[in-house]
Amino acid sequence: MFVHSVYFWLKHPExxxxxxxxxxxxxxxxxxxxxxxxxxxxxxxTRRPVIDHTYDFSLILVFSDKAAHDAYQVHPVHLEFVAExxxxxxxxxxxxxxx
Numbered sequence: 568m569f570v571h572s573v574y575f576w577l578k579h580p581e582x583x584x585x586x587x588x589x590x591x592x593x594x595x596x597x598x599x600x601x602x603x604x605x606x607x608x609x610x611x612x613t614r615r616p617v618i619d620h621t622y623d624f625s626l627i628l629v630f631s632d633k634a635a636h637d638a639y640q641v642h643p644v645h646l647e648f649v650a651e652x653x654x655x656x657x658x659x660x661x662x663x664x665x666x
Contacts, residue, residue: 592652
C-alpha cells in the first residue's frame with residue numbers, strides 16, 4: 568500500500584469561489600483508476616499543540632503500490648488538475664507513506 572497525503576494552502580482563503588474551485592478540482596482526481604481510495608477534507612475542529620490546522624484542504628490518496636502512485640503522477644487528469652488549479656494555492660505540502 569502507498570498513501571499520498573497532500574495539504575493545500577489557498578492564496579486567498581477568504582474567497583469562497585477559490586474554495587469551490589479547488590474542491591471541484593480535487594474531486595476530479597477521484598476519476599483516476601489507479602486510486603484505490605480518496606479522501607478530500609478540511610482541517611478538523613481539533614486543537615492541540617501538535618496539530619497543524621493551518622491548511623485549507625487535504626487530499627489523501629491510497630494506492631495499491633508505488634507503481635500505481637507513479638502512474639497517477641503522470642495521468643492526464645492529474646496533470647490537468649495541476650494546470651487548472653495551481654494558481655489557487657500558495658503552498659502545497661506532501662507526505663508519502665509506503666506501508
